[in-house]
Amino acid sequence: MLQKNTIPAMSLLALLVFGCTDHNIEGPGAENPVAFHEVAAIDLGGLAASEISAYDPATKRLFTVNNEAAAIVDVLDLSAFPTIKKLQPINVSALGGVANSVAVSDGKLAIALEATNKQANGSVIVVNTSSLAQIKQIQVGALPDMVTFSPDGRYIVTANEGEPSADYKVDPEGSVSIIDVQDNYNVKTLTFGGFAGSYAQLAANGFRIYGPNASFAQDVEPEYVAVSGDSKKAFVTLQENNGIAEIDLVNGVILKINPLGTKDFSLMINAVDASDKDNKIALAQWPVKSFFLPDAISYFSVNGSGYLITANEGDAREYAAFDEQARVSSLKLDATAFPTAVALKLPENLGRLRVTSTLGDTDKDGDYDVLYGFGGRGFSIYNAGNGQLVHESGRGLEQQAIDADMYDDDRSDDKGVEPEGVTTGLMNGKPVAFVALERVDAIAVYDLTNPSIPKFLQMIKTGDAPEGILFVPADKSPNGKALLVASNEGDGTVKFYQTK
Numbered sequence: 001m002l003q004k005n006t007i008p009a010m011s012l013l014a015l016l017v018f019g020c021t022d023h024n025i026e027g028p029g030a031e032n033p034v035a036f037h038e039v040a041a042i043d044l045g046g047l048a049a050s051e052i053s054a055y056d057p058a059t060k061r062l063f064t065v066n067n068e069a070a071a072i073v074d075v076l077d078l079s080a081f082p083t084i085k086k087l088q089p090i091n092v093s094a095l096g097g098v099a100n101s102v103a104v105s106d107g108k109l110a111i112a113l114e115a116t117n118k119q120a121n122g123s124v125i126v127v128n129t130s131s132l133a134q135i136k137q138i139q140v141g142a143l144p145d146m147v148t149f150s151p152d153g154r155y156i157v158t159a160n161e162g163e164p165s166a167d168y169k170v171d172p173e174g175s176v177s178i179i180d181v182q183d184n185y186n187v188k189t190l191t192f193g194g195f196a197g198s199y200a201q202l203a204a205n206g207f208r209i210y211g212p213n214a215s216f217a218q219d220v221e222p223e224y225v226a227v228s229g230d231s232k233k234a235f236v237t238l239q240e241n242n243g244i245a246e247i248d249l250v251n252g253v254i255l256k257i258n259p260l261g262t263k264d265f266s267l268m269i270n271a272v273d274a275s276d277k278d279n280k281i282a283l284a285q286w287p288v289k290s291f292f293l294p295d296a297i298s299y300f301s302v303n304g305s306g307y308l309i310t311a312n313e314g315d316a317r318e319y320a321a322f323d324e325q326a327r328v329s330s331l332k333l334d335a336t337a338f339p340t341a342v343a344l345k346l347p348e349n350l351g352r353l354r355v356t357s358t359l360g361d362t363d364k365d366g367d368y369d370v371l372y373g374f375g376g377r378g379f380s381i382y383n384a385g386n387g388q389l390v391h392e393s394g395r396g397l398e399q400q401a402i403d404a405d406m407y408d409d410d411r412s413d414d415k416g417v418e419p420e421g422v423t424t425g426l427m428n429g430k431p432v433a434f435v436a437l438e439r440v441d442a443i444a445v446y447d448l449t450n451p452s453i454p455k456f457l458q459m460i461k462t463g464d465a466p467e468g469i470l471f472v473p474a475d476k477s478p479n480g481k482a483l484l485v486a487s488n489e490g491d492g493t494v495k496f497y498q499t500k
Contacts, residue, residue, distance in 0.1 A: 030428045031427050031428060031474065031481065031482050031499045032499050032500070033427045033432045033445055033447065033457050033458070033499065034445070034457040034458045035458075035499045035500040036445065036458060036460050036484055036497040036498065036499055037460075037497060037498070037499075037500060038460075038461075038495055038496065038497055039082050039496055039497060039498045040081065040082035040083075040084055040495075040496040041463075041493055041494065041495045041496065042076065042084050042086065042493065042494050043491075043492060043493050044064065044066055044068075044074055044086075044492045044493065044494060045066065045068040045069075045492040046068055046491070046492045047068065047489070047490060047491075047492065048066070048067045048068050048489055048492070049066045049067075049068035049492030050064055050065075050066065050074075050463075050467070050468075050487040050488055050489060050491075050492045050493055050494050051064070051065040051066070051067065051100075051101075051467045051468055051487055051489050052064070052065045052100070052101045052102055052467065052468035052487055053065070053102065053468050053470050053485050053487045053494060054102040054103050054104040054109065054470065055078075055104060055470060055472050055476070055483075055485070056104045056107070056109070056129040057472075057476035057477075057478075058107055058129065058130070059107075059129050059130050060077065060078045060079040060081075060478045061075055061076065061077055061078065061087075061129060062075075062076040062078055062485065062494070063075060063076075063090075063102050063104065063109055063129075064076065064102075064468075064487055064494055065099045065100065065101065065102055065111075065468075065487075066089065066099075066492075067098050067099060068492060070091065070093040071091070071092050071093040071095075071096070071097065071098055071099040071113065072089040072090060072091045072092065072093065072099070073089060073090040073092065073099060073102060073109075073111055074086065074089045075087040075088065075089055075090060075132070076494070078478040079478060081477075081478040081479050081483075081496075082479075082496065084496075088132075090109075090111070090127060090132055092111055092113055092125055095113060095123070095125060095137060096113040096114060096115050096116060096122060096123055097113065097114045097115055097116045097117075097118060097122075098113070098114050099111055099112065099113050100112045100113070100114060100143075100144060100145050100146065100147075101144070101145065101146045101147045101148075102147065103147050103148045103149050103156070104129060104149070105149035105153040106153045107128060107129050107130060108126055108127070108128065108129065108135065108149075108153075108181070109126070109127040109128075109129050110124050110125070110126055110147045110149065110156050111124065111125040111126075111127065111147070112124055112140075112144035112145065112146065112147035112158055113125055113144065114142075114143045114144060114145075115142070115143075118142070118143055118163065118165075119142055119143075119162075119163070119164070119165055119170045119171075119172050120142060120172075121139050121140065121141060121142055122139075122140055122141065122142060122143055122144040122158075122160065123137050123138060123139050123140060123144070124137070124138045124140055124144065124147060124156060124158060124177075124179060125137050126138070126156075126185070136185045138156075138177075138179055138185050138187050139187065140158045140160055140175075140177035140179075140187060140189060141158070141160030141162060141172070141173070141174070141175030141176070141177055141189050141191075142160055142161070142162045142163075142172035142173070142174075142175070143160055143161040143162055143163050143172070144158040144159070144160050144161075144177070145158075145159050145160070145161040145222070145223060145224075146158065146159045146223065146224045146225055147225075148225050148226075148227060149227075150227045150231035150234075150249065151227060151229060151230075151231050152231040153181065154180065154181055154182055154231060155178055155179065155180060155181065155227070155231065155234075155249050156178075156179040156181060156185075157176065157177070157178055157179070157225045157227065157234050157247075157249070158176065158177045158179075158225070159176060159222035159223055159224055159225050159236050159237075160174060160175040160176065160177060160189070160222060161174060161221045161222060161223060162174035162175060162218070162220075162221060162222075163221065164211065164214075164218075164319065166319050166320040166321065167319075167320060167321045168211070168212050168213075168319055168321040168322050169321075171211060171213075171214050171218040171219075172218065173191045173192070173193070173215075173217040173218050173220075174191070174192065174217070174218070174219075174220040174221045174222050174238070175189050175190055175191045175192075175222065176189070176190045176222055176225070176234070176236055176245070176247060176254070177189045177190075178190070178234075178247075178249055178252055188252040190247065190252065190253070190254050191217045191220075192216060192217050192220040192245070192254065192257075193215065193216055193217035194254070195216060195254075195257055196215070196216035196217070198257075199216060202243070202257060202259050203259075205259035205261055206242050206243075206259045206260055206261040206262055206291065207241055207242055207243045207257065207259035207260075208240065208241050208242050208291070208358075208359075209241065210317075210324070210358045210359070211317065211322070212321070212322050219240075219241065220238055220241055221238060221239060221240045221241065222236045222237070222238055222245070223236075223237045223238065223239040223294075223295055224236070224237045224239075224294075224295055224296045224297050225297070226297040226298050226299040226308060227249070227299060228299055228306055228384065229299065229301055229306065231249065232248070232249055232250055233246060233247060233248060233249060233255075233384075234246075234247040234249055235247070235297055235299065235308055235384065236297075237294045237295065237296070237297050237310060238257070239293050239294060239295055239313070239315050240293065240315055240316075240317055242259060242260050242261075242291045242292060242293055243257045243258055243259045243260055244257070244258045244260065244294070244297070244308070244310070244382070244387070245257050245258075246258065246387070256387075258382075258387040260291070260292045260294070260380075261292070262289035262290055262291055262292070262372065263289065263290045263291075263292060263312075263376045263377075263392070264288075264289055265285065265286045265287075265288040265289070265290055265373065266285050266286060266287050266288070267285065268285055268395075269394040269395060270394050270395055271283035271284050271285050271286075271395045272284070272286065272377055272395065272398065272412075272416060273398070273407075273409065273412040273416070274286050274288070274349070274350050274352070274353045274412060274413065275347060275348055275349060275350070275351070275352045275353070275412055275413055276352055276409055276410050276411070276412045276413045276414075277347040277348055277352055277413075278347075278348040278349075278412075279348075280409075281402055281407055281409050281412075283395050283398065283399065283402075286350055286353075287337075287338065287344075287350075287371065288350070288353065288355065288371045288372070288373045289370060289371070289372055289373070290314070290372065290373035290374065290375060290376060290377075291314070291356075291372060291373070291374060291375070291376075292310070292312040292314075292375070292376040292380060293312065293313060293314040293315050293374060293375050293376070294310035294311060294312045294313065294376075294380070295310075295311050295312075295313040295315070295419075295420045295421070296310070296311045296313075296420060296421045296422045296423070296436075296469075297309070297310045297311075297422065298422050298423050298424045298433070299384060299424070300424040300431045300433075300448060301431070302431060302448065302449065302450075302451055305383070305384075305385065306383075306384035306385060307381055307382065307383060307384055307390070307448075307451045308381065308382045308384050309379055309380070309381050309382075309422055309424060309433055309448070310379060310380050310381075310382070310422065311379055311419035311420055311421055311422040311435055311436070312375055312376030312377070312378055312379060312380060312419055313375055313415065313418050313419055313420045313438070314373075314374035314375020314376070314377075314415040314418070315374065315375075316354070316356065316374050324356045324357055324358050325354045325355075325356070325357070325374075326354070326355060326356070326357040327351060327352060327353065327354060327355075327413075328344070328345055328350045328351050328352070328353050328355055328371060329345045329346075329347065329351035329352070331345075331355075331357070331367075331368050331371075332366065332367040332368065333345070333367060333368050333371075334365075334367045334368060334369045337368075337369045337370070338368075350371075352412075352413035353371075353373065353413050354373070354374060354413060354414050354415075355371045355372055355373050355374070356372050356373075356374065359372050360372055374414075374415055375415040375416070375418065376392070376393075376419075377395075377397065377398055377415065377416040377417060377418075377419070378392065378393030378394065378395075378396065378397040378398070378419060379393050379397065379419055379422060379433070379435050380392050380393070381448075381451050381452075381454070390451050390452045391451060391452050391453070391454060393454075396456070397417060397419065397435065397437075397444060398416055398417050400444060400456055400459055401417050401437065401440045401442065401444075401459065404442070404459040406437075406440045406441070406442050406459060406461070407440065408439050408440060411439040415439070416439070417437045417438075417439055417440045418437065418438040418439040418440075419435050419436070419437055419438075420436055420437070420438040420466070420467065421434075421435070421436030421438075421466060421467065421468060421469040422434065422435045422436065422469070423469050423470060423471050424448065424471070425471035425472075425473055425482070426473060427473075427474075427482055430447065430448075430449050431447075431448040431449065432445060432446065432447060432448060432457075432471075433445070433446040433448050433454065434469050434471060434484060435469075436462070436466040436467075436468075436469040436486065437466070438465050438466060438467070439465075441461065441462050441463065441464055441465065441466065441488075441490075442459050442460060442461055442462055442466075443459070443460040443462055443466065443469060443484070443486060443497075444456065444458075444459055444460075445457040445458040445459075445460065460484075460497060462486040462488055462495055463486065463488030463490065463491045463492075463493035463495055464488050464489075464490030464491035464493075465488055465489045465490030465491075466486045466487065466488050466489075467487055467488065467489035468485075468486070468487035469484070469485070469486055469487075470484070470485040470486075470487075471483070471484055471485075472484075472485065479498075481498045481499065482498065482499065483496060483497070483498055484496070484497040484498070485497075
């Protein structure tokens with residue numbers, strides 16, 4: 001039986017007061033996180049021309065991954081911001097395949113580059129942010145999907161997704177690479193095979209290993225990395241597997257895997273719109289347990305305690321040789337578990353919803369006793385010290401998109417607003433979260449002063465399909481004001497936001 005995460009009472013209360021607007025802005029000159037608006041934009045091309053961005057305060061340059069035609073990193077001069085000047089890009093296409101991510105620290109730009117053969121080991125290219133000269137190329141695991149620096153700049157950490165080939169005949173092990181910048185970029189790549197013996201316990205709490213003929217190590221697919229404020233630990237989302245790994249950066253070991261359980265859509269507090277064919281937008285209760293499957297993760301601190309916030313996008317495995325997705329209408333439902341199965345399977349009800357076909361026949365009799373969906377359609381906050389859930393956004397995030405008249409009903413059957421990116425930063429000394437909604441083309445802003453009761457502040461319109469989201473604090477911004485940057489994969493734009 002999969003364990004369901006329970007929502008603390010204070011978070012339940014918060015979900016009943018979605019519209020709380022006590023933003024507690026203090027003092028003259030304080031920046032108001034409810035007042036972000038677009039101040040500049042640049043168009044870098046079409047689809048995939050703007051994916052992930054990183055900012056270097058020393059050179060006042062923004063570096064943006066652009067894979068529209070070749071693997072390049074666009075270089076944008078923000079020294080006269082809001083005027084933006086496009087400089088000569090960094091072309092890394094001769095060094096590997098697709099560029100997936102960038103990060104900046106202390107005058108160094110790290111670029112995560114997958115191999116030309118996607119299942120082979122990728123690399124991290126380190127470049128001087130001023131001269132743009134290459135400093136080092138370091139081999140890491142297969143398909144480095146995200147790269148980040150530790151806050152102190154000592155470590156570069158990559159989440160190496162290790163995706164299988166389309167025919168599923170080659171499935172590299174997922175891994176995390178730790179590069180020690182101070183030790184001549186020495187690299188240690190960690191894999192997850194040591195946890196195979198714990199799978200029964202992990203699975204009982206919602207962790208998934210299910211790829212065709214895949215070992216535990218092959219099936220784990222690291223997605224995104226957050227590093228603690230003291231630079232000693234990394235927290236890595238294992239998206240398809242529905243977990244978060246905790247890693248000791250100093251000693252180079254994986255400490256544990258935290259399975260994330262499921263979200264119960266039959267509870268009103270977690271209500272969703274499950275159909276794109278019901279001619280309405282209406283959040284309702286449905287007999288579905290959905291895996292959180294987080295993409296981005298960010299670390300923040302409140303009163304000396306560390307927390308993690310995840311964007312619970314949901315991501316199914318969809319390959320030529322293996323596609324786990326099925327619409328509820330195509331499944332045989334157990335008559336006892338689903339006494340209204342005929343009505344339930346209608347397209348205007350639950351019939352259109354995509355669920356996994358790999359799980360749910362609990363008594364092995366050929367029908368589905370439980371329906372398991374993809375994604376949490378919101379965000380979660382965890383205590384970084386013990387992994388305990390302190391807040392789950394329930395239906396709140398989607399309700400805010402509906403209230404803002406931004407909700408896309410065409411995505412109701414397929415992960416809803418699809419939160420993909422999340423980052424955090426300090427404004428007026430208080431932590432603020434920015435959650436990018438890929439299918440709403442917007443960023444939701446929350447005050448995290450009380451992590452168990454985040455306060456919704458604002459919904460900001462972005463370009464098409466925001467992929468990367470970056471917060472630059474006022475003291476590092478090119479014009480002395482906090483800066484929010486959205487890299488929009490769908491239309492190739494980068495948009496910039498500041499407070500009034």
